[in-house]
Amino acid sequence: MLDRHDAVLLDLDGTVYHGPQPIPHAAEAIASARERGTRIRFVTNNASKAPDAVAEHLRSLGVAADVDEVLTSAQAAARVLREHLPEGAVVLVVGAGALAAEVDGGGLRSVRKAGDDVAAVVQGHSPKTGWADLAEACIAIRGGALWVASNTDATLPTERGLLPGNGSMVAALKAATDREPIVAGKPQPPLFLAAAESAGATSPLVVGDRLDTDIAGAVAAEVDSLVVLTGVATPASLLAAIPAERPRYLSADLTGLDGKADELEIGPRPGWRVEPGDAALVVTSDGGHDSLELLRTLCAAAWRHEITAVREGDDASAGALAELGLT
Structure with missing residues (x-):
């Protein structure tokens, strides 16, 4: 690879x-x-941490990382704002301090309250975002301010499972303003x-x-x-x-x-046969046991035939499909 x-x-x-x-x-x-x-x-x-904090977090987990190797959606959002606004323009920030720092560091001025001078709203993930923050953004967006979202991930994976991400908060403002943001990140x-x-x-x-x-x-x-x-x-x-x-x-x-x-490439893999059947892909083993090899084969077949349902054709395929949660 x-x-x-x-x-x-x-x-x-x-x-x-x-x-x-x-x-x-x-x-x-x-x-x-x-x-x-x-x-x-x-x-x-994730726009809630500055690049140096991200690098430090990685190092604390045993992953070597320099600040110059980190690129965040907060940086991307600040670049989008600079492309659309004159220097010194006022930007209402909904998100963490790291996002506000990127705004200020790019020659713009961050605020937390809506006002007549607010030219744009930038929104990034923060676990502290609440109704009052969204209300200020709603006022500014409805007043004509440019709206930039760092990302629209609906969920955020954590050690406790999937939790609300920035996209869930963006969705609330979409519903309240009938507007769509410019998305800066992935x-x-x-x-x-x-x-x-x-x-x-x-x-x-x-x-x-x-x-x-x-x-x-x-x-x-x-x-x-x-x-x-x-x-x-x-x-x-x-x-x-x-x-x-x-x-x-x-x-x-x-x-x-x-x-x-x-x-590792997705496509037909040795040991598995996948054929389109009536409304389902039928899987049989040709000596295969590796469930990931089966998944690579299945993906290629599902994408080619536009069929997502699967069923086993023998005991070996039944076990592999169960490992994949596809029974």
């Missing part, structure tokens, strides 16, 4: 860690990639393109756990992607993936970075 790709653009939540908990094997896989000379970039839609391509440029990469690999942000962003940026099953994506969601959200490679976790690209 790393002979084929000269940089790895890593999602964080759900890919490298779940909040304060490291995902098993992630640190070792990243260290191994570095030893092979592969450049690493950490690309996160799945829009600029964040990945900036990461690839900073790494000097010509053949980057995006790695993430979400089809609607990580993989969709890679597809939009026209770069290859590897989906891991340590966060949001599931076997069922992979079978149902639309063309704009389909990865090239599939792995259980980041250990796939040490694997052979051809073996």
Whole structure:
């Protein structure tokens, strides 16, 4: 894999860690990639932490990281604001202090209350966001202010499971204002393109756990992607993936970075037969036992035939489908 790709653009939540908990094997896989000379970039839609805080958090989990290797959606949102606003313009911030710092550091002026001078609203994830914050943003947006969202992830993977993400808060303001924000982070391509440029990469690999942000962003940026099953994506969601959200490679976790690209690529794999039947894909074993090999085969068949239902054709396939949660 790393002979084929000269940089790895890593999602964080759900890919490298779940909040304060490291995902098993992630640190070792990243260290191994570095030893092979592969450049690493950490690309996160979470706008609640500054790049130096993200790097420090990674180091606390045993992952080597420099601040220059971190790209956040807060940085992307600040860039969008600078493209649309004159220097010194007032921006109402809904989100963490890290987002406000990016606004102020870019020559704009952050505030927390709506007023006649507010030119834009920028919204990023913060666990402290409440009704009063959304109310101020609603007033400004209804008053004609530009609206930029750092990302629209509906959920945020944590060690306790999926919790409301920035997209859930954005949805509330959509309902209240009948407006749509400009989205700065994933799945829009600029964040990945900036990461690839900073790494000097010509053949980057995006790695993430979400089809609607990580993989969709890679597809939009026209770069290859590897989906891991340590966060949001599931076997069922992979079978149902639309063309704009389909990865090239599939792995259980980041250990796939040490694997052979051809073996991780989604497509027919030895040991399994998948044929379209009446409203379902019929799976039989041809000596196969590896459930991930079956999933790669199933994805290729589901995408080709536009069939997501599956059923077993023998005992071996029944066991593999059960492991994948597809019975």
